[in-house]
Amino acid sequence: MLFAQQPDSIIFKNGNYIVGEVKSMDRNILKIETDYSDDDFTIEWDGIKELYTKTFFLITLSSGDRYNGTINSSGDGKLIIHTDIGEDVVINPDEIVLMDDINQGFWSQVYASVDFGWDLTKANNFRQYSMRSNVGYIAKRWQLDADYNLLKTQQDDVEDIHRTDGSLTYKYFLPHDWYPMVSVSLLSNTEQQLDLRTTAKIGMGKYVIHTNRLYWGFSLGTNFNSEKYSETATPDRESWEGYMGTELNLFNVGDLSLLSQLTVYPSFTESGRWRSDFKFDMKYDLPLDFYVKLGYTLNYDNQPAEGSPKSDYVFHTGFGWEW
Numbered sequence: 001m002l003f004a005q006q007p008d009s010i011i012f013k014n015g016n017y018i019v020g021e022v023k024s025m026d027r028n029i030l031k032i033e034t035d036y037s038d039d040d041f042t043i044e045w046d047g048i049k050e051l052y053t054k055t056f057f058l059i060t061l062s063s064g065d066r067y068n069g070t071i072n073s074s075g076d077g078k079l080i081i082h083t084d085i086g087e088d089v090v091i092n093p094d095e096i097v098l099m100d101d102i103n104q105g106f107w108s109q110v111y112a113s114v115d116f117g118w119d120l121t122k123a124n125n126f127r128q129y130s131m132r133s134n135v136g137y138i139a140k141r142w143q144l145d146a147d148y149n150l151l152k153t154q155q156d157d158v159e160d161i162h163r164t165d166g167s168l169t170y171k172y173f174l175p176h177d178w179y180p181m182v183s184v185s186l187l188s189n190t191e192q193q194l195d196l197r198t199t200a201k202i203g204m205g206k207y208v209i210h211t212n213r214l215y216w217g218f219s220l221g222t223n224f225n226s227e228k229y230s231e232t233a234t235p236d237r238e239s240w241e242g243y244m245g246t247e248l249n250l251f252n253v254g255d256l257s258l259l260s261q262l263t264v265y266p267s268f269t270e271s272g273r274w275r276s277d278f279k280f281d282m283k284y285d286l287p288l289d290f291y292v293k294l295g296y297t298l299n300y301d302n303q304p305a306e307g308s309p310k311s312d313y314v315f316h317t318g319f320g321w322e323w
Helices: none
Strands: 008-012 017-026 029-033 041-044 048-052 057-061 066-073 079-083 088-091 096-101 110-121 126-138 142-155 158-172 178-189 194-210 214-229 237-253 256-266 274-285 290-301 311-322
Touching: 008 029, 017 041, 110 290, 126 311, 194 237
Parallel strands: none
Antiparallel strands: 008 017, 008 048, 017 029, 017 096, 029 041, 048 066, 057 066, 057 096, 066 079, 079 088, 110 126, 110 311, 126 142, 142 158, 158 178, 178 194, 194 214, 214 237, 237 256, 256 274, 274 290, 290 311
């Protein structure tokens, strides 16, 4: 009778239970809101024996299938998704990658993070500021991500150094974890004398491994690259490139998350030219959705503008908050 009076119920493997409103399950952690606590409870997915919900979720499976519906235990160690089209889908608990409460409307499917870094030394009055940020929205069949990153360095008697980049990426999910994608990105970088590099990618990707502990995928496609330079004899350039990318995200190493991305761009229209972008982030979760992050970004171009180095890298340490 107690369970029937509450929206959602969880029974643990040790026999205890909790009632309230399940908010999400992501990265092997389930969040539930209760009437008797100001803060949400977080529970490891592996510690749950049975789950009964009236909350309506967007549910993503490791197979790449996506459903809208409620989810309940069947009594034999399985879970049943009761979908919005009247279908019952029986699954194993470890097949669920993501559960997101969509009863709350638009904002329940939005996620965001932002972190800041700051360095100051007495020598030459050195000051460096950095920021990394991301905001996204995930629906049943598509996902939109935007990010913006900034680095600025100032010191006496030396010209300021700055680097700014951002991107907007759209993915549409197909069966078996395939997805077409479109992405536009911008980069301004004094180190490589780039006033502005604009790229527009279109391609196809697939998650090879997609679980509630990690995902690994790849993508292939074509890219249009437009570059405008400052203080160099190299004329502005436009070119067509291919691209090959891979991404690995491990997010259930205790409170530690690891993300690595590598994309290589062989040029179709500039003989012998190729570029690459590499990114690595290590994030450690703190209470109240705060975190600390260590990041590394490397850009390489084997045919840079005249007088510019072939590579440029950024180390970032920051303190941030995610939603």
